[in-house]
Amino acid sequence: MTAQPPHFYDFSLEPHFAETMQGPAAALWQQREEGEFKGVDDLTIGWVSLTGFNRDKAIVVINGRIESYWKYQELFYDLTQQGYDVFAIDHRGQGVSDRLVDDTELGHVEEFDHYVDDFNTFINTVVAPRGYQQHFMLAHSMGGTVGTLFVEQHPDFFDSVVLSAPMHGIHLTQWMKPIASPLARVIEQLQSQPDYAPGQVPYYPKPFLDNKLSQSEVRYQWFRDLYEHKPELKIGGPSARWVWQGMAAAKKCVQHAYQITAPVLLLQGSDDTVVDNSAHDVFHHAVNQAGGDCEIKVIHGARHELLFEQDKYRTPILAATLTHFKKAESESK
Structure with a gap:
């Protein structure tokens, strides 16, 4: 038998996607543990874990806006196959967690820091006690924003960090950049209750051909089908308050980047039109200037959802992620 090269990885692939998701990934999902805890303002926050694969090492996944850990079943399968326990959380206002307003499809938050506070509670009450x-x-x-703020405030918990298309800035036209945040604040003041930001609407399943998230049709369609089968997961556009809160949080990520001590791998899709890739460069420079360790890996041709992209993008993305983690593993020995 031919010896495998160092860090050889075998991931789920598009030609076998349906077979994987209906077979071993579905069987793994049946073994999940789900729980909940009370977050800020007594909101119920849901979480999931897949354990029994490694007593020593765990990966904590933080998903983005409009997402749920239900969407990440293929990724969880790939990570557990590589010998890691996995934990994930659904942010307040989305997924299986409590909503903040009557319109269950409005993406809203009162304070962006509440996401970080909830995540801190999750770490302290669910993950850390496992030892x-x-x-x-x-x-x-958006999970990258939450994760960045967390490691800036709690630099000693995570041994290694991978940020996939983190929201360190929102992709806007040049003329919109200086006015987007103050405009959202003004619009919020004019609204009698939390409502959609201008141009934003409730959930609708954007056709694959028009989407700016992923070029993998099987992965994109699977996630859209999931939301039809579990309509309680559906989230549409953000509120005006979410917009300016999100922009302020993204700015804070860059301003406080000097506090990060864990090695960071930042994955960036060259064709991402959701987050501001130029903000990644500022963040990268700030971390390294402060004596930290941040590497940017640009995936040329990839769109925003790097973990749900075509195999030609996703496979090297996952390989780079696990190689980054294994570097921290080897340095700890």
């Missing part, structure tokens, strides 16, 4: 020797973070998009 793992090493903890790794894999955070996507």
